[in-house]
Amino acid sequence: MASEGGTKVFSISIDVSVPADMSPEDMAQRLEGVVAKSRPDRVDFSKLTIRTIPRELGAAAAGYDTRLWEKATC
Amino acid sequence: MGLAPTYNLVAHRTLRLPEGHLALLARQSTAWATVPAEQYDDLVGAFPWRGSEDLPASVQQLWDAGLLSSDGAPNPATVRAPARAPTSLLVKLTGACDYTCTYCYDFEPSRWSAKLQPAQIVEAIAGILRRSAGLSVVFHGGEPLLRFKTIAEVVTRVRSDWPDKAIRFAIQTNGSRLTPEIVEFLDANDFSVGLSLDAHTEAGNQHRTVRRGPSSLQRIETFLARFPDFVRRRCGVVAVVSKASAADLPAFALWLQERGISGLSLSFLDTEGRGDAMDDQKLSPEEAVAVYSDLVRLIRNRAIDGLAIRTLLSRMANLFTFTPTDFCHRGPCAAADEFLVLDAEGKKRSCDCVYDGYFELGSRETDEQAAREAIRHRHAWLEREGPSCAKCPLFGLCGGTCVAKAISVHGVPEAVDPVGCAVVRYFYPQLLAEFVQDGETPLLDYYRRHSRAMQDPIALAPI
Secondary structure: EEEEEEEEEEEEEEEEEOOOOOHHHHHHHHHHHHHHHOOOOOOHHHOOOOEEOOOOOOOOOHHHHHHOOOOOOO | OOOOOOEEEEEEEEEEEEOOOOEEEOOOOOOEEEHHHHHHHHHHHOOOOOOOOOOOHHHHHHHHOEEEEOOOOOHHHHHOOOOOOOOOOEEOEEEEEEEEEOOOOOOOOHHOOOOOHHHHHHHHHHHHOOOEEEEEEEOOOOOOHHHHHHHHHHHHHHHHHHOOEEEEEEEEEEEOOOOOOHOOOOHOOOEEEEEOOOOOOOOOOOOEOOOOOOOOOHHHHHHHOOOOHHHHHHHHEEEEEEOOHHHHHHHHHHHHOOOOOOOOEEEEOOOOHOOOHHHHOOHHHHHHHHHHHHHHHHHOOOOOOOOOEEHHHHHHHHEEOOOOOOOOOOOOHHHHOOOEOOOOOEEOOHHHHHOOOHHEEEOOOOHHHHHHHHHHHHHHHHHHHHHOOOOOOHHHHHHHHHHHHHHHOOOOOOOOOOHHHHHHHHHHHHHHHHHHHOOOOOHHHHHHHHHHHHHOOOOOOOO
């Protein structure tokens, strides 16, 4: 790792053995998997406490009918 | 085999909440979630994330919550698609009224004698129903019951012409013309009825003036006494909030609840129409927040329960859905797609809140598209560089305030309504704070109860 100004620069070299007839897409996926596993600061998602309210997808009623007794604008 | 998608957090801002929590709030939707503040850096550092295995639970949560994009695209279930046709048609039957309310935003001498003819209304409805499965038709004015014969003719004709369409009717009236015959008609045709009343006191209704005879309050009281069951089943109340009525609002809400009226909607006075010079009656942002605060207090101490205060519920709903249904409390507002006004002079508009050329849709489809696009353009501009909105964490929930009110205050659409902005900045932090704090959740519970009454139950639990 080198440091240039305030920026860290990582140089990574990877050796991957793959069959000679492997497709470029499969090759990319293998490479991606190797890089992902080597990520030094990979977050442990299980330690995150994310909360929200489960959403209703597509309200049952819509438009003015959900706004009964209102004039149609605010 | 394709590449695994890359997940990224969508554009969002954060809002600090009590007890060390942080809310992540999307910019382009109503998506939100909370996280302990100390975990936020880890969360941000986890993305972009790519993997071919099953999504980790937290990634799945964020995806379901609408806070992630996949290869640049948001979760489609969390994005509101524009309506392809109007869902609501507001019919301004006449510019005339038997009241002389001093604040009437709709009053314009040149429109006073204007009247829509039944054929114009039927054709406007048909134009929408030819390309949609249903429509909500709202009769408005002026005072629409001055034209009851036209209403009856239109309803009968539309029911006959379109038997397979889902058509709902509503009316906004001062109630002065409600007779047994009209009540029977409205009941038989499943109308929703909005009654205009500002307070339970004469002082609070001082701007709702009549030409002669009983006061506007006395007339409504007479109607309530005469048709109590009809009122409970079909009617709600719309109140204009001015300096004359604001102080009485909590007591008014309780008064309505005691009488079994199920809905109250608030509209902060705009200095438009006959009320053009009523700046001294318009609430300041701080006074509007005080109104919200009073009502929130009544809900928190359970004094208000059965009465659905629509103004609050519609904003609360944005925390519970990705597809807000309220026309005004979202961005872009319904003027961008699903709201159509046929005014008393036969012109089509995208909104009736302010009679400004900005809302005229013209007679050609391209005119309408351009006018509606302007609403979307304003929303995008506010999100990008709006002075109040660009850095506001609540923009996704708020939508940038009412464009009509912004025009009323500033004269231009590229602005925000200061009252709307203030109440949003007050109200959503209250709701989100309640969500993260241990203990009772009276505001969210209030929404849940009324939501159940309106539609399918909505669960309330951490994911």
